[in-house]
Amino acid sequence: MTPEQVQRYARHLVLKEIGGPGQNKLLSSRIVIIGAGGLGGPAALYAAAAGIGQITIIDDDHVDISNLQRQIQFTQDHIGRPKADILAQQLTALNSALDIDAVKDRLTHANAPRLLKGHDLILDGTDSFTARFAVNQASYAHGIPLLSGAVGRFNGQIGLFNTENSAPCYRCFVPDIPPDEQSCAQAGIIGALAGVIGSMMALEAVKYLTNAGDSLAGSLFLYDGLSGGSRKIALPKDPNCPFCAQRQSK
Secondary structure: OOHHHHHHOHHHHOOOOOHHHHHHHHHOOEEEEEOOOOOHHHHHHHHHHHOOOEEEEEOOOEOOHHHHHOOOOOOHHHOOOEHHHHHHHHHHHHOOOOEEEEEOOOOOOOOHHHHHOOOOEEEEOOOOHHHHHHHHHHHHHHOOOEEEEEEEEOEEEEEEEOOOOOOOOHHHHOOOOOOOOOOHHHHOEOHHHHHHHHHHHHHHHHHHHHOOOOOOEOEEEEEEOOOOEEEEEEOOOOOOOOOHHHHHOO
């Protein structure tokens, strides 16, 4: 590391769980964040602050005034502009030594394998089960672990999937699209919750990439914003999973 990097990441370097070797792993890591909104914004900012060397942002949306209640990476001046571009500019302003790529495409089953290939970790902050299933499929196919976050009303959750063959995939957790699927616009969300879960996604990403502590592989973290309580539950691989069980049997 350069003298400037030693100074910038000094608080990481004194942590025995990270130190110099861990920081070097972060600097050489490549992550992709799907969604530049409520979860993707804080996750990306803390990932850039941590020194994760290459960050790809995928989002085809534009900033709307309704986003400003929770997506604090944007300001009123950004309304109408592409979210991916604005977030990429914010990350570069925070840490100009990083390689930041803004992809202004909507992620689909067709383009997910191409867009996600080559990364070390996927962070999914979308609010559509169709998109989550597409991400899961590409994650599984490429063998790239998937860190998935979700928020709604006062509740949030994070899970780490596809870390190895014996680990659950996202559809072990959600086999099919729920019949009562609702977006944040329909269900509502307390703004600060997005910051809590998005920041925790960045924390779990740093832990996973540096092998610090216990990862969320095979488990699910649940947070209740109304009570202030949280818990972690086991999430085993489903032998009858409609996705990964079928592929392993072939």
